[in-house]
Amino acid sequence: METEHFSGILAPAxxxxxxxxxxxxxxxxxxxxxxxxxxxxxxxxxxxxxxxxSLSVAERxxxxxxxxxxxxxxxxxxxxxxxxxxxxxxxxxKHAIGLECPGVLTLPPFYYKAVSDEGLFRYFATLIxxxxxxxxxxxxxxxxxxxxxxxxFDLIERLIREFPGVVVGIKDSSGDWEHTxxxxxxxxxxxxxxxxxxxMHLLPALRTGGKGCISAFANINPAILQEVFQKWQRPEAExxxxxxxxxxxxxxxxxxxxxxxxxxAESRKDPGWENIRPPLVPLSAAQREGLxxxxxxxxxx
Amino acid sequence: METEHFSGILAPAxxxxxxxxxxxxxxxxxxxxxxxxxxxxxxxxxxxxxxxxSLSVAERxxxxxxxxxxxxxxxxxxxxxxxxxxxxxxxxxKHAIGLECPGVLTLPPFYYKAVSDEGLFRYFATLIxxxxxxxxxxxxxxxxxxxxxxxxFDLIERLIREFPGVVVGIKDSSGDWEHTxxxxxxxxxxxxxxxxxxxMHLLPALRTGGKGCISAFANINPAILQEVFQKWQRPEAExxxxxxxxxxxxxxxxxxxxxxxxxxAESRKDPGWENIRPPLVPLSAAQREGLxxxxxxxxxx
Numbered sequence: 001m002e003t004e005h006f007s008g009i010l011a012p013a014x015x016x017x018x019x020x021x022x023x024x025x026x027x028x029x030x031x032x033x034x035x036x037x038x039x040x041x042x043x044x045x046x047x048x049x050x051x052x053x054s055l056s057v058a059e060r061x062x063x064x065x066x067x068x069x070x071x072x073x074x075x076x077x078x079x080x081x082x083x084x085x086x087x088x089x090x091x092x093x094k095h096a097i098g099l100e101c102p103g104v105l106t107l108p109p110f111y112y113k114a115v116s117d118e119g120l121f122r123y124f125a126t127l128i129x130x131x132x133x134x135x136x137x138x139x140x141x142x143x144x145x146x147x148x149x150x151x152x153f154d155l156i157e158r159l160i161r162e163f164p165g166v167v168v169g170i171k172d173s174s175g176d177w178e179h180t181x182x183x184x185x186x187x188x189x190x191x192x193x194x195x196x197x198x199x200m201h202l203l204p205a206l207r208t209g210g211k212g213c214i215s216a217f218a219n220i221n222p223a224i225l226q227e228v229f230q231k232w233q234r235p236e237a238e239x240x241x242x243x244x245x246x247x248x249x250x251x252x253x254x255x256x257x258x259x260x261x262x263x264x265a266e267s268r269k270d271p272g273w274e275n276i277r278p279p280l281v282p283l284s285a286a287q288r289e290g291l292x293x294x295x296x297x298x299x300x301x
Numbered sequence: 302m303e304t305e306h307f308s309g310i311l312a313p314a315x316x317x318x319x320x321x322x323x324x325x326x327x328x329x330x331x332x333x334x335x336x337x338x339x340x341x342x343x344x345x346x347x348x349x350x351x352x353x354x355s356l357s358v359a360e361r362x363x364x365x366x367x368x369x370x371x372x373x374x375x376x377x378x379x380x381x382x383x384x385x386x387x388x389x390x391x392x393x394x395k396h397a398i399g400l401e402c403p404g405v406l407t408l409p410p411f412y413y414k415a416v417s418d419e420g421l422f423r424y425f426a427t428l429i430x431x432x433x434x435x436x437x438x439x440x441x442x443x444x445x446x447x448x449x450x451x452x453x454f455d456l457i458e459r460l461i462r463e464f465p466g467v468v469v470g471i472k473d474s475s476g477d478w479e480h481t482x483x484x485x486x487x488x489x490x491x492x493x494x495x496x497x498x499x500x501m502h503l504l505p506a507l508r509t510g511g512k513g514c515i516s517a518f519a520n521i522n523p524a525i526l527q528e529v530f531q532k533w534q535r536p537e538a539e540x541x542x543x544x545x546x547x548x549x550x551x552x553x554x555x556x557x558x559x560x561x562x563x564x565x566a567e568s569r570k571d572p573g574w575e576n577i578r579p580p581l582v583p584l585s586a587a588q589r590e591g592l593x594x595x596x597x598x599x600x601x602x
Contacts, residue, residue: 021387021427053412056388084385086322086579087357109580110412111354113447119580126322126579145416148449149580253337266557278387279410279426279450 005168005193006103006209008076009225011040011218012047015055016192016259017275023059027066027272030266031219035184036076038140039226040218043072044105048146048173049216049257054277057088061095078214082107082141086123090130093138103137105171110147113261117155121162128163133213136166141198143173156187171214173197173198177204184209199225199248203241206232216249216256220263254291258283266292306469306494307404307440308512310526312341312519313348314563316356318576323346324356324364328573330371332520332565340527341519344373345380345406347393349447349474350517355578357388358406362396375401379515383408383442387424391431394439402431404438406472406515411448418456422463429464437467444474444498457488472515474498478505500526500549504542507533515588517557518549521564547599555592559584567593 013035016027021030030121032043045067046052046060055063060079068074070102081092081104091103105128128136136155140159142151146179151170157165169192179206180196188194188209190208196205199215204211218225224244258276265273274282283291317328333344346368347353347361347401350358356364361380369375374498382393382405394405409421429437441460443452460468470493473481481497482505489495489510497506500516503526506515519526525545533540552560559577563584566574575583584592 048412053385054387054410056386056392059386059388084354085357085360086355086359091357109355111349111447113449116582120583124584137465146412148414150546278424279413279416281417281423282421283351 006042007193008041008229009039009212009218009222010042010044010078010195010214011020011035011222012044012049012080012214012216012274014219014257015050015052015266015275017277018272019275021275021277023055023063024272024275025063025066027270028063029070029072032067032072035218035222037221041212042078043075044078044080044214045291047214049219049260050080051257051277051280052080053083054280057083057091060092062258064096064099067286068099075102077101078103078105078139080105080107081139082109084109084111086126086130089127093127093136094131094133097131097133097135103139103168105141105169107147108145108149108151112147115149117152117158120149120151120155121158124159124167125162137168138163138166139169139171139193139195140167141171141173143171145173145175150289151181153186154190155181160187160190169193169195169211171195171197177201180210181203181208199244201245202228203232203237216260217244217251219260220251220267226296228277242297247295250291250294250298253294254283254287255280258266259287259291260290261289264296303485306438307343308494308521309342309346309530310340310513310519311343311345311379311496311515312336312523313345313350313381313515313517315352315520315558315565316351317574318578319573320576322576322578324360325368325573326364327575328571329364330368330373331371333368336519336523340523342513342527343379344379344587345379345381345515348406348515349381349444350520350561351381352558352578353381354384355581358384358392361393365397365400376403378402379404379406379440381406381408381442383410385406385410385412387427390428392427394432396432398432398434398436404440404469406440406442408442408444408448409450409452411450414449416450418453418459421450421456422454422459425460425468425576426463429467439464440469440472440494440496441468442472442474444472446474446476454483454487456518457493461488461491461493470494470496471498472498472513478502481490481506481511484511500545503529503539503545504533517561518545518552520561521552521568522548523541544600548596551592551599553586554595555584556581560588561590563592564596
């Protein structure tokens with residue numbers, strides 16, 4: 001990883017919970033260590049996959065402090081900090097930057113729908129002003145299938161123009177390669193860092209000027225993603241990417257977050273990994289069985 | 302109003318902000334007093350119209366305490382307490398009940414989409430368990446156009462069955478009269494209190510067993526809604542309801558929250574009422590002019 005900016009394979013790291021739906025801090029930090037050892041360049045703590053928006057602000061700040069004081073290097077962390085409410089996003093962003101995280105991944109406010117670009121611009125501008133820290137680096141988080149509020153090209157252009165060096169990148173979880181490619185074509189030449197939010201688009205993104213990917217899939221097989229990242233200029237990258245896609249497709253037939261948790265529970269012989277905070281629910285036994293069979297079939301021996 | 306339950310006209314009360322986007326506590330509480338004086342039976346403090354999900358938990362608890370200590374009778378308040386995160390909803394619900402509010406209006410968790418009824422049931426069941434207060438009365442908040450997460454009939458049935466006397470009503474902001482009517486037909490005979498979230502459906506709801514309405518429109522003309530409520534069994538209710546609909550239609554051509562704020566700013570000669578927290582924005586000058594003209598034309602002289 002470069003000192004100041006993220007690149008490569010980032011995992012939106014899963015959060016483990018106890019049976020009482022409290023963050024299982026120890027199990028989660030052990031997972032972080034595994035992810036970094038297995039090939040993640042950095043971690044998104046508090047992404048969608050982390051069930052971040054099912055956590056309170058206090059849970060998020062306390063847990064990030066816990067993780068760092070238990071060995072997580074903040075320079076490897078891009079925390080999610082975007083909430084519905086401006087003050088919550090300010091508190092989380094300020095906190096993350098204060099802990100020396102090199103950037104934050106920020107959702108647009110997502111309660112109100114059909115909001116204007118002007119309203120979103122005011123939101124981000126006020127956020128930047130209130131954080132009031134030269135170290136702030138914002139990666140925008142575009143995930144319209146879930147947030148239902150999109151970050152338009154016009155908005156990105158305006159934010160980059162008004163806040164150069166502050167609004168520095170984007171996670172594109174549209175799931176739409178055309179959209180990712182357009183983002184790369186339009187903004188990567190100016191230094192904007194584009195990360196598809198889907199492992200399916202890792203190799204195409206690297207070949208056209210993207211910086212890596214931030215994919216839920218990295219929670220279960222970061223090594224193969226790192227291999228694609230290392231070898232993207234070589235012919236063998238094709239086969240690796242195809243295998244990523246086979247595995248990714250097997251997982252994405254199921255609700256992704258409980259599916260990933262079921263895979264970790266199985267591979268670590270640790271059923272506690274299936275705990276998930278409402279409104280999400282674990283996979284059913286039949287789903288779990290189907291997933292593990294299909295993922296096994298999709299994985300090279 | 303009955304001692305224990307809400308009925309009649311409830312306003313999801315607007316929140317005033319300063320130019321720096323902080324809650325203008327004094328202006329907001331003055332508005333609460335006006336609403337109650339003008340005919341509201343009770344107030345939803347922290348509804349969608351209140352920009353509640355643009356506020357932090359701390360802002361919400363502090364402001365509710367402020368309002369009560371400045372004369373707002375908690376028995377007239379149904380606070381909105383539903384957030385994306387279970388612990389936030391627990392804190393807000395517990396706080397409201399502790400302050401002697403007779404109930405809370407609770408959104409389903411709205412970040413994750415396509416969640417299961419089982420997941421939503423677990424969410425509400427855990428909320429009720431954690432609040433752990435016999436005084437808790439939950440009014441469900443169904444507003445799929447914004448939350449994008451619906452509260453199904455099956456879920457309502459299960460919640461009523463499992464938590465009789467706790468899950469006692471619903472605000473139906475589907476905007477779909479068929480849906481409201483089905484809710485009334487199915488659940489009102491058992492004592493479940495159904496409030497359409499739209500003034501357009503006030504009279505039809507009262508005639509079929511609904512309890513009143515909780516409508517944004519009540520912020521600007523609670524008196525006429527109260528008149529419909531008082532006279533719903535008399536023939537003149539028809540004309541009153543028609544006037545409500547004419548005025549409501551004039552307002553609903555514009556983004557509703559800034560439109561209502563523009564109307565208050567105009568009628569009170571207080572431009573500060575137009576302040577609105579991002580991501581929402583005030584109406585443009587042209588919108589404001591159009592709105593005031595159309596509302597004027599729709600209002601009886």
